[in-house]
Amino acid sequence: MDLKLKALTKSIWVFHAATSPCNNCDIEVLDLLTPKYDVERLGIVLVGSVRHADALLVTGVPNYKTRERLKKLYEQAPKPCVVVAIGGCACGRIIFQDSYNSPCPVDEVVPVDVYIPGCPPKPQAMIAGIAKLIKKVRGEK
Amino acid sequence: MKLLFNYLLFPGFLFSACVGLIAGWVDRKVTARIQWRKGPPWYQNFVDLMKLLGKETIIPQGASRMTFLLAPFLGLLSAVLVATILGVSLRMPLESFAGDVIVILYLLTMPAVSMILGGSSSRNPLASVGASREMKLVLGYELPFILSILAVIIRSGGSIQLGPILNQQINFGSNLASWPGALAFIAAIFCMQAKLGFVPFDVAEAEQEIMAGAVIEYSGLPLAVFRLTKAVLLYTIPLFLIALFWAGNLSWLALTGKYIAVLVIIILIKNTNPRLRIDQAMRFFWGPVTALAGISVILALFGL
Numbered sequence: 001m002d003l004k005l006k007a008l009t010k011s012i013w014v015f016h017a018a019t020s021p022c023n024n025c026d027i028e029v030l031d032l033l034t035p036k037y038d039v040e041r042l043g044i045v046l047v048g049s050v051r052h053a054d055a056l057l058v059t060g061v062p063n064y065k066t067r068e069r070l071k072k073l074y075e076q077a078p079k080p081c082v083v084v085a086i087g088g089c090a091c092g093r094i095i096f097q098d099s100y101n102s103p104c105p106v107d108e109v110v111p112v113d114v115y116i117p118g119c120p121p122k123p124q125a126m127i128a129g130i131a132k133l134i135k136k137v138r139g140e141k
Numbered sequence: 142m143k144l145l146f147n148y149l150l151f152p153g154f155l156f157s158a159c160v161g162l163i164a165g166w167v168d169r170k171v172t173a174r175i176q177w178r179k180g181p182p183w184y185q186n187f188v189d190l191m192k193l194l195g196k197e198t199i200i201p202q203g204a205s206r207m208t209f210l211l212a213p214f215l216g217l218l219s220a221v222l223v224a225t226i227l228g229v230s231l232r233m234p235l236e237s238f239a240g241d242v243i244v245i246l247y248l249l250t251m252p253a254v255s256m257i258l259g260g261s262s263s264r265n266p267l268a269s270v271g272a273s274r275e276m277k278l279v280l281g282y283e284l285p286f287i288l289s290i291l292a293v294i295i296r297s298g299g300s301i302q303l304g305p306i307l308n309q310q311i312n313f314g315s316n317l318a319s320w321p322g323a324l325a326f327i328a329a330i331f332c333m334q335a336k337l338g339f340v341p342f343d344v345a346e347a348e349q350e351i352m353a354g355a356v357i358e359y360s361g362l363p364l365a366v367f368r369l370t371k372a373v374l375l376y377t378i379p380l381f382l383i384a385l386f387w388a389g390n391l392s393w394l395a396l397t398g399k400y401i402a403v404l405v406i407i408i409l410i411k412n413t414n415p416r417l418r419i420d421q422a423m424r425f426f427w428g429p430v431t432a433l434a435g436i437s438v439i440l441a442l443f444g445l
Contacts, residue, residue: 004195010188038178040169043185048352051199051360054192078197078360 008054008080009134011043015053015077019070019106021060025087028120029057037123044130055082055133056110061089063101067109074110082113082133086126091115152228154221154373161372162186164404168375171408186372190365198361201264208262213359213366216255219248220373227380230303231391234311237304242294245303245381246287249336252370253279256345259363260355271354274419275345278335281426282342286332288434289325293385295441296321307388315389324437326386328430330403333378334410335422338371341414342422379403 018026032039033046047053050073062070074083085106088094096102106112113136116129147153165186173180200206223245230237253275260272293316294301297309316322335342346354356367383399417425 004191007188007191008195011185011192035177038173038180040173040181041179043181043188049357051358052353052364054196076199078199080196 005080005137009137011045012054012130012134013045013047013052014055014057015047015050015073016057016059017050017070017073019058019060019062019066019090021087021089025059025089025120028123028126029059029086031123032126037127039127039130042127042130050076051078053077053081055084057084057086058090058106058110058112059086061093061096061099061102062104062106062109064103067103070106070109082137083110084114084116084129084133085112086116087121088117088119091117094119147229148221148225152232153225156228157221157224157373157376158369161369161374161376162190164375165372167404168408168411172412175412186368190368193361193365193368196361198363199358201358204264204358205262208258209358210363212255212259212262213363213370214255215258216252216370217366217373219251219255220370220377223248223381224373224377227303227377227384230307231380231384231388231396234304234307237302237307239302241303242290242301242306242385246290249374249378249381250279250283252374253336255370256355256367259359259367260357263355263358265358267351268355268357270351271345271357275355277419277423278342278345281423282332282335282430285328285426285430285434286336288431288438289329289332290385292321292325292434292437292441295438303384307384307391310388311391316386318389321437321440322386324433324440326382328434328437329382329386330406330410331426331430333382334407335426336378337374337407339407340411341417343416344419344422375404379407 016026016029031037032044050056056074056077058070060066074081083106085091089096090106093102093105114129114133116126118125121129149155163183163186166181166183169185170180170183200209226237226241226245230241256275257272257279260268260275293306296316296319297306300306300309310316317326334340338346346356351357356364359367379400382403383396387399
């Protein structure tokens, strides 16, 4: 087991990329930092600069403008960097599939590692998703 | 050989970094408990550093490559040098050299200078805002910091060497027990908070307004070095204040207890105050804090 990869799974710094969401998922993401769920005990911290990020948290359906921004953000993040799609919109565009301003789902812009569906997903579901992501990065079953 | 050992292992790099990282964890844990959270495990800061070493280092387009990569090391090297000088003189006060208080004062400014250099060389508007705020903050806190140290120097008979300052306190009691010493200590604690970049004075890297300020473009190894510098400073500056103001008893146990007490003061100030704007911080430092330090110098001159 690579020591640096193991360290990565124990200290995930998250950058929150909101690609035109309805803000519902964003508020649930903030719930993770509150005393009840407190993800800092798992080493997860929200950072302001994408250069410090290990994980890109994507919410919402990309439109023509945010699609380009999301692509740029992913290129600016230092690798290894994982992408987490949060909410039904980011996973599969639900009711916006045929919308005039939604050119593509998130996973056609950047490679998504974990999908966490829900409208919005519960904080517990997000923590479960992150736990699965950690297992995936470590190569466990 | 002994010098290298001192610099790299015992009072120097390895020891100060470990103590600083654990002190950083204490800070995070206490902050979490105050906010009714659980907080990270004790090895969190070590894991963070380990992870940063494994990440890609990105140099922004158009940035000055050499300055961008070397600036963090400038800060770390000088912070470690301060830790070494302090550690050696605390163990053996006779081994200090003439004028080392002045050397420490200069070296303690270097981490801020490295932050300014790194921020302005990274070609990011938010980083230059952070660098300019850091510059103003340095101008603000250096004056009261030097004044409060001046009070100590006057009290120990005009000696600018750590050894005589320590000896004077061992023989005649801590500076903290006298009026000028106590007032200067209060002023120095505010300056220490600003030097560490902790909350009331963290405008330079305010993570809500200007993301991470001067370090916004850093990733991977240079970012790890910046965080290591912060950790070493968290060990060094409280120890420097203890050596200047509170060195009546220099046994291991007493030093540890005093360090924890100062750390608790830092964490309490950090958790009970909102961030000041840069103009408020400047007014605070050049107003009340400088006045406090000035009064302590005058009292020390009258020999109280």
